[in-house]
Amino acid sequence: MHKGRLEAFSDGVLAIVITIMVLEMKVPHGDGAHGAEFADLHRLWPVFSSYVLSFVYLGIYWNNHHHLLQAVTRIGGGVLWANLHLLFWLSLLPFATGWMGENHFAAATVVLYGGVLLGAALAYHVLVRALLAHHAADSPLAQAIGADRKGKLSLVLYLVGIALASWQPWLAVGVYTAVALIWLVPDRRIERTLAH
Amino acid sequence: MHKGRLEAFSDGVLAIVITIMVLEMKVPHGDGAHGAEFADLHRLWPVFSSYVLSFVYLGIYWNNHHHLLQAVTRIGGGVLWANLHLLFWLSLLPFATGWMGENHFAAATVVLYGGVLLGAALAYHVLVRALLAHHAADSPLAQAIGADRKGKLSLVLYLVGIALASWQPWLAVGVYTAVALIWLVPDRRIERTLAH
Amino acid sequence: MHKGRLEAFSDGVLAIVITIMVLEMKVPHGDGAHGAEFADLHRLWPVFSSYVLSFVYLGIYWNNHHHLLQAVTRIGGGVLWANLHLLFWLSLLPFATGWMGENHFAAATVVLYGGVLLGAALAYHVLVRALLAHHAADSPLAQAIGADRKGKLSLVLYLVGIALASWQPWLAVGVYTAVALIWLVPDRRIERTLAH
Amino acid sequence: MHKGRLEAFSDGVLAIVITIMVLEMKVPHGDGAHGAEFADLHRLWPVFSSYVLSFVYLGIYWNNHHHLLQAVTRIGGGVLWANLHLLFWLSLLPFATGWMGENHFAAATVVLYGGVLLGAALAYHVLVRALLAHHAADSPLAQAIGADRKGKLSLVLYLVGIALASWQPWLAVGVYTAVALIWLVPDRRIERTLAH
Numbered sequence: 001m002h003k004g005r006l007e008a009f010s011d012g013v014l015a016i017v018i019t020i021m022v023l024e025m026k027v028p029h030g031d032g033a034h035g036a037e038f039a040d041l042h043r044l045w046p047v048f049s050s051y052v053l054s055f056v057y058l059g060i061y062w063n064n065h066h067h068l069l070q071a072v073t074r075i076g077g078g079v080l081w082a083n084l085h086l087l088f089w090l091s092l093l094p095f096a097t098g099w100m101g102e103n104h105f106a107a108a109t110v111v112l113y114g115g116v117l118l119g120a121a122l123a124y125h126v127l128v129r130a131l132l133a134h135h136a137a138d139s140p141l142a143q144a145i146g147a148d149r150k151g152k153l154s155l156v157l158y159l160v161g162i163a164l165a166s167w168q169p170w171l172a173v174g175v176y177t178a179v180a181l182i183w184l185v186p187d188r189r190i191e192r193t194l195a196h
Numbered sequence: 197m198h199k200g201r202l203e204a205f206s207d208g209v210l211a212i213v214i215t216i217m218v219l220e221m222k223v224p225h226g227d228g229a230h231g232a233e234f235a236d237l238h239r240l241w242p243v244f245s246s247y248v249l250s251f252v253y254l255g256i257y258w259n260n261h262h263h264l265l266q267a268v269t270r271i272g273g274g275v276l277w278a279n280l281h282l283l284f285w286l287s288l289l290p291f292a293t294g295w296m297g298e299n300h301f302a303a304a305t306v307v308l309y310g311g312v313l314l315g316a317a318l319a320y321h322v323l324v325r326a327l328l329a330h331h332a333a334d335s336p337l338a339q340a341i342g343a344d345r346k347g348k349l350s351l352v353l354y355l356v357g358i359a360l361a362s363w364q365p366w367l368a369v370g371v372y373t374a375v376a377l378i379w380l381v382p383d384r385r386i387e388r389t390l391a392h
Numbered sequence: 393m394h395k396g397r398l399e400a401f402s403d404g405v406l407a408i409v410i411t412i413m414v415l416e417m418k419v420p421h422g423d424g425a426h427g428a429e430f431a432d433l434h435r436l437w438p439v440f441s442s443y444v445l446s447f448v449y450l451g452i453y454w455n456n457h458h459h460l461l462q463a464v465t466r467i468g469g470g471v472l473w474a475n476l477h478l479l480f481w482l483s484l485l486p487f488a489t490g491w492m493g494e495n496h497f498a499a500a501t502v503v504l505y506g507g508v509l510l511g512a513a514l515a516y517h518v519l520v521r522a523l524l525a526h527h528a529a530d531s532p533l534a535q536a537i538g539a540d541r542k543g544k545l546s547l548v549l550y551l552v553g554i555a556l557a558s559w560q561p562w563l564a565v566g567v568y569t570a571v572a573l574i575w576l577v578p579d580r581r582i583e584r585t586l587a588h
Numbered sequence: 589m590h591k592g593r594l595e596a597f598s599d600g601v602l603a604i605v606i607t608i609m610v611l612e613m614k615v616p617h618g619d620g621a622h623g624a625e626f627a628d629l630h631r632l633w634p635v636f637s638s639y640v641l642s643f644v645y646l647g648i649y650w651n652n653h654h655h656l657l658q659a660v661t662r663i664g665g666g667v668l669w670a671n672l673h674l675l676f677w678l679s680l681l682p683f684a685t686g687w688m689g690e691n692h693f694a695a696a697t698v699v700l701y702g703g704v705l706l707g708a709a710l711a712y713h714v715l716v717r718a719l720l721a722h723h724a725a726d727s728p729l730a731q732a733i734g735a736d737r738k739g740k741l742s743l744v745l746y747l748v749g750i751a752l753a754s755w756q757p758w759l760a761v762g763v764y765t766a767v768a769l770i771w772l773v774p775d776r777r778i779e780r781t782l783a784h
Contacts, residue, residue, distance in 0.1 A: 005203055005262055007593055012211030012404075015600030020215060022679050023608060024223065027686040036687075036694035055679070059672040066593055066668070080262070081380075084255040091218050091251075098223040099232075106232035184669075201399055201458055208407030208600075216411060220419065276458070277576075280451040287414050287447075294419040295428075302428035397595055397654055404603030412611060472654070473772075476647040483610050483643075490615040491624075498624035 003075050006083060010065060013087045017094060018058045021051055024098035047101035050113075053177060054097040060183040061090060061120065068127075071141040074134045082123070082130040089120035110169040114162040117176060121154050154179050199271050202279060206261060209283045213290060214254045217247055220294035243297035246309075249373060250293040256379040257286060257316065264323075267337040270330045278319070278326040285316035306365040310358040313372060317350050350375050395467050398475060402457060405479045409486060410450045413443055416490035439493035442505075445569060446489040449509065452575040453482060453516070460519075463533040466526045474515070474522040481512035502561040506554040509568060513546055546571050591663050594671055598653060601675045605682060606646045609639055612686035635689035638701075641765060642685040645705065648771040649678060649712070656715075659729040662722045670711070670718040677708035698757040702750040705764060709742050742767050 025047050028040035065086075096116045100109040128145060135141045161175035221243050224236040261282075292312045296305040324341055331337045357371035417439050420432035457478075488508045492501040520537055527533045553567035613635050616628035653674075684704045688697040716733060723729045749763035 002266070005207060008204060008596060009207045009211055009258060011593060011597045012207055012600055013215055015597055016212055016215040016604055018675075019601055019604040019608065019679055020219065022683055023219070023611070025683050027612065027683065027690055036691035036697050038696045038699075041687075041696070041700065052676075055672075055676055059669070062597060062672075063665070063668050070590070077259070080259050081255070084251075084258075087214075088248075088251055091215055095218055095221050095223065099237075102223055103232035108234045108237070109232050111234075112237065198462070201403060204400060205403045205407055205454060208403055209411055212408055212411040216415065219415070273455070276455050277451070280447075280454075283410075284444075284447055287411055291414055291417050291419065295433075298419055299428035304430045304433070305428050307430075308433065394658070397599060400596060401599045401603055401650060404600055405607055408604055408607040412607065415611070416615065469651070472651050473647070476643075476650075479606075480640075480643055483607055487610055487613050487615065491629075494615055495624035500626045500629070501624050503626075504629065 003069055003072060006075060006080065007069055010083060010087060011062075014058060014062050014065075014090065017090055018055060018062075021054055021094040021097055024094060024101065025051060046104045047098070050097045050101035050105075053173075053180065054093050056180050056184065057117065058090065058093065060180065061086075061124070064124070064183070068131070068141075071139075071144050072131055072135070073139070073141075075131070076134055079127070079130045079134070082127040086120065086123040086127050089116060089123050092116045093120070105169050105173055107166045107169050110165040110172045111162055114158055114165055114172060114176060117179075118155070118158040118162065121151070121158060125151060125155075150182060154182065199265055199268060202271060202276065203265055206279060206283060207258075210254060210258050210261075210286065213286055214251060214258075217250055217290040217293055220290055220297070221247060242300045243294070246293045246297035246301075249369075249376065250289050252376050252380065253313065254286065254289065256376065257282075257320070260320070260379070264327070264337075267335075267340050268327055268331070269335070269337075271327070272330055275323070275326045275330070278323040282316065282319040282323050285312060285319050288312045289316070301365050301369055303362045303365045306361040306368045307358055310354055310361055310368060310372060313375075314351070314354040314358065317347070317354060321347060321351075346378060350378065395461055395464060398467060398472065399458075399461055402475060402479060403454075406450060406454050406457075406482065409482055410447060410454075413446055413486040413489055416486060416493065417443055438496045439490070442489045442493035442497075445565075445572065446485050448572050448576065450482065450485065452572065453478075453512065456516070456575070460523070460533075463531075463536050464523055464527070465531075465533075467523070468526055471519070471522045471526070474519040478512065478515040478519050481508060481515050484508045485512070497561050497565055499558045499561050502557040502564045503554055506550055506557055506564060506568060509571075510547065510550040510554065513543070513550060517543060517547075542574060546574065591657055591660060594663060594668065595657055598671060598675060599650075602646060602650050602653075602678065605678055606643060606650075609642055609682040609685055612682060612689070613639060634692045635686070638685045638689035638693075641761075641768065642681050644768050644772065646678065646681065648768065649674075649708065652712070652771070656719070656729075659727075659732050660719055660723070661727070661729075663719070664722055667715070667718045667722070670715040674708065674711040674715050677704060677711045680704045681708070693757050693761055695754045695757050698753040698760045699750055702746055702753055702760060702764060705767075706743070706746040706750065709739070709746060713739060713743075738770060742770065 025044060028035040028044060093116055096109075096113045100106075100113045103109045125148075128148070128151075132142055132145065157175055157179045161172040161179075164175065165172035221240060224231040224240060289312055292305075292309045296302075296309045299305045321344075324344070324347075328338055328341065353371055353375045357368040357375075360371065361368035417436060420427040420436060485508055488501075488505045492498075492505045495501045517540075520540070520543075524534055524537065549567055549571050553564040553571075556567065557564035613632060616623040616632060681704055684697075684701045688694075688701045691697045713736075716736070716739075720730055720733065745763055745767045749760040749767075752763065753760035
């Protein structure tokens with residue numbers, strides 16, 4: 001089975017998810033007139049900052065997905081569904097982003113946002129496992145994944161963030177941002193292994 | 197004629213259809229404040245569960261479409277329109293999903309949802325016939341399709357679901373879910389034949 | 393210059409345009425309750441029928457664009473802009489469709505719809521000219537286009553439709569539908585020439 | 589690393605951004621009835637004209653991105669992020685376009701629009717630098733970019749436009765339009781160098 005259409009479909013979904021998040025950022029309407037002042041814009045900052053965070057996350061997923069599939073040589077039916085499962089969680093991000101932004105990072109919304117991030121991370125983990133099942137233990141893919149310390153650390157941090165969210169939402173947002181910063185460095189493991 | 201652009205266009209439409217369904221899941225707005233409680237989220241469960249069902253259906257169609265076209269070697273003008281006809285029915289799914297979800301699976305909405313599923317299934321059947329017309333009876337495609345028992349069973353089940361919907365909408369939703377489960381196993385017939 | 397990205401970008405825009413038209417078909421909301429009756433659906437028929445007409449038109453453009461570019465061997469900078477110009481007119485179709493559908497084919501809306509169709513047809517004509525400028529008079533492309541009788545007839549019929557619209561909107565819609573039926577047969581000229 | 593998926597993802601995002609701008613152009617609803625007169629349409633002209641300007645800008649970016657990546661032979665992880673950074677700014681254009689159009693080119697909205705254009709131009713500049721870091725000084729890419737006078741002039745003109753906007757918004761819109769006209773001619777530098 002060829003990986004070309006899997007990549008094309010994933011690129012399509014990720015491109016759309018990353019773009020429709022902007023639709024959650026509604027053009028400000030004031031009372032009577034339309035709201036054409038910078039003050040109207042200023043009120044949008046929680047929506048905008050949650051958009052930026054989600055944009056970075058989706059960029060990370062696209063980057064890692066891109067690196068991951070470059071090391072892949074064979075895919076099977078299970079991989080198609082593992083990939084769709086990842087896309088499902090990522091498709092929920094615009095909703096979670098909008099809810100969190102419009103409610104100024106209220107506790108419940110930050111819990112949901114963390115839950116979606118956790119779901120996507122677990123789905124990515126499942127996708128990696130499904131791919132490894134088609135590759136030998138000494139394949140470039142298996143070597144590139146290795147112990148996957150960054151992936152495991154992220155899962156722990158998401159759980160910490162979710163636990164913190166009900167008590168201190170802002171701290172949780174800080175944790176989510178920290179995870180994004182950890183990943184912002186693209187997956188050099190795979191890049192390094194492929195370069196050999 | 198090359199099948200590359202047919203695949204690319206279909207991937208594009210399916211990726212968009214699967215993603216805009218999330219737009220039907222409106223960020224909850226409460227009275228006065230915005231609705232930042234889990235209770236506000238809880239009210240969305242019919243919308244969410246119908247989204248999940250439609251996501252799975254679109255995943256199934258993408259998967260089967262992917263398998264189908266891999267076995268295809270030649271396409272003609274009729275195939276382009278048969279494919280567009282399938283995409284037309286699938287493009288109605290977000291609307292049917294939103295209507296069913298927002299109305300808590302009311303009878304009429306479940307009938308419509310089943311009707312769209314039936315239309316898509318018939319359109320897929322027509323697409324398969326249009327493709328078979330370009331391939332010999334002993335081609336990998338023809339062998340892979342075979343008697344298409346799963347396809348015929350689905351058509352019957354959709355009709356059963358639609359008939360049940362006015363009387364017991366929930367039973368109908370159960371039937372639609374059962375059809376999805378039948379298909380969740382990707383089309384191993386084609387995979388097996390191609391592997392030979 | 394390679395035509396691959398031109399095709400990919402055009403496929404992307406057409407796939408999105410064809411899909412966001414469904415967003416104009418708003419899930420019906422009744423008074424108090426949500427509007428879960430077939431009667432609520434029935435009120436949507438002008439929106440739905442205008443959606444079907446536009447879907448067919450976009451399918452025709454995608455089909456002809458696909459055939460056209462298959463015969464093309466060289467593209468230049470001018471072609472990129474001629475193609476964007478065509479996509480511009482097609483991107484206006486969801487708006488024109490929504491306006492016409494929501495207003496039950498009122499005169500002004502039918503005039504605008506015809507105007508967008510006319511603009512798209514002229515833009516397609518310009519694109520064909522821009523492509524011919526890069527190909528010899530005896531190239532497959534030039535032979536396949538030929539006298540372009542169907543294209544010229546369509547321009548005349550759009551003008552007739554627009555002229556009729558203020559007086560008899562339904563007659564104009566009939567003319568637009570007739571043009572779609574003329575084109576529904578994919579451009580066999582190119583197919584035939586390429587088959588040689 | 590292959591540039592194919594980078595191009596496909598960028599094409600996807602740009603195709604979506606260019607298309608969802610139309611969603612900001614809401615179908616006009618009058619009082620009581622729907623607003624099916626040309627007068628209702630006429631009220632949309634600021635929205636429409638800002639849509640046209642943004643469409644042209646996105647067309648320019650797609651064109652230049654297309655030319656730029658054709659001259660590229662190698663990409664690295666930094667390029668992926670530089671590209672996402674460019675897409676981020678371009679994804680803000682529908683919002684800025686809608687805000688400016690709906691508020692009839694009010695001062696603050698024109699400042700924001702110029703700011704987004706400036707951000708996108710800087711991001712494009714960063715992307716070019718990131719690409720040059722992977723290519724020799726005498727590579728086709730480096731020769732094609734050259735002194736990048738048009739890029740530098742644009743940055744200055746955006747700043748002039750932003751400075752003018754608070755005082756004379758229309759003058760600023762004129763400056764933005766002038767920059768678009770400068771770029772409407774596709775990047776012949778790269779085309780010429782590649783032709784050698």
